[in-house]
Amino acid sequence: MSHPPTPHPLRSLLSGPAVTPLDRLAAEGPSVVPELLPALPRKAGAALLGGGVVERDVGEAVAARVDLDAWRVCDAVGAVLLEEAEVDDETLVDLYLHGDLEERIIVLRALGLRPVTDGTVRLLEEAQRTNMESHFKAAACDSNLPLRAAAHAGFGSEGFRRMILKAAFLGLPEERLLDVERGADEELSRMLQDLATEREAAGRAIWPGTSLLIAHAPTAGSVARVVGGLEHGDDRLRHAAARGLLRLNRRDLEPFAAERLPREPRPAIRELLERAIRPD
Amino acid sequence: MRIFEPHAHMFSRVTDDYQRMALAGIRGILEPAFWLGQNRTSVGSFVDYYDTLIGWERFRARQFGVHHYCTMALNPREANDDRVNDAVMEILPRYLEKSSVLGVGEIGLDDQTKKEEKYFIAQVELARKHDLPILVHTPHRDKKQGFQRCIDILRDLDFDMARVLLDHGNEETIKITRDLGCVSGFSIYPFTKMDEARMVQIVLEYGVERMVVNSAADWGVSDPLMVPKTVVKLRQAGVPDADVERLVWHNPIEFFAQGGRFDPAELDRPADVDMRETFDGNSVLRGQDPDKT
Known part of the structure; x- marks a missing residue:
């Protein structure tokens, strides 16, 4: 594979024992x-690396983004190591398949700053x-890798949707799925809504990210689910519904925000509702 | 009482064993790589086995609250098999760096052939290179002679005896090993090798310093609860709890911590149990509700 011409963006963050493996x-x-x-x-x-979100141009339509607050020092060293060793696909897969539980995390994290192959x-x-x-978290969370992979013919929108659905199934925090809304489509909305309905029927909690994501690509039933979420007793679900309502950006839905606003106890949700009500 | 089981082939055991071991106080298990009942015919079978030891088996143990570690090696029986021996030696260095690999073993002698000696020596050198202690399998036939030969080889190699666990000992071998500076292992079996009553006599006579006991449970007639059962017998014989704990907890942990691969403090609590997780798409649930197990 061809590597980006720029040095790995995490190389300069490493020092002391973290550099020793690279020297070897x-x-x-x-x-x-x-x-x-x-x-x-x-x-x-x-130890956790920290440093927030970094971006890298990997020669694709979308820059690679990872959140270093979720990375450990060993993840960063692994990412640099694999690049400086110029490992090809075959080696990469071999390292994963014969890796122990921690190695697999390191390899998957490293993918977040590599071109999709x-x-x-x-x-x-x-x-x-x-x-x-x-x-699964190492592959799906704290980077926009699923979104970038959606542009690869071998993964595509279908792979992206399956991955996000699984994140919802596992209840992973939606804020850890970087740029996920950019991959939203009606089919994903349908899948998330079906999952939500199934879980509600079983008396189980639904994924809070549902209302927000379906508002980015509404399909049949999406609007009702978002509006209904404004009255949910769970703060996280109500917050996601308010964000979804804002995203829907529909004048005819403003009365629902206005109706909820006087009874909404959470300031963060109140602020979203106020933004959803535009002055005449 | 907390127990670290320093020799059990969990690959060949069922989930009931893990449940019973956890209930009996076994918090950590060391699984040495060994023979699987019949010879393997290609190195690929070893690769799959090693991957299981660092992956699925470690995951499976955790589902029952047990920490799982292993040692890696070309075992002496298959060291005699030219279809696999050299190829296994080539892949070993990679596995000896895995985080849950706490030693090189089982190495040593079985039929006491020249080939066994050759690969024993080569793997002692690997242990030195990877900064790991060694778990030495000793012969079940002509045992005393085999013990002595293992010791002679290690002396010739000038290997640090504090990093040697000579396993499958008995009343005869303790006389040879007690002053060597190595750790002496005793495998307690239902009918063969050692039994609990004989182990009690050894402890009463020699104490517990540089000794460990294990079940060596595998695919044959064996019992993974032999260490907790021995604990009961030792207490009944009046051995102080502090000594029993040294034998079944501190001694094995201190020995396998020598490679610096794990922090004994992680054994302070049982392993995290998350029955919702699967490994390679596989769980131990078989359709049960993970929240109700």
């Missing part, structure tokens, strides 16, 4: 990667199939 790579060559990778959590450290698609499918929650 430089000295011994890429054949040492299978031995370096499993040792990263204990040798480079597993056939190998990326293979590993996303593995993470999707595996349903090991820590691995």
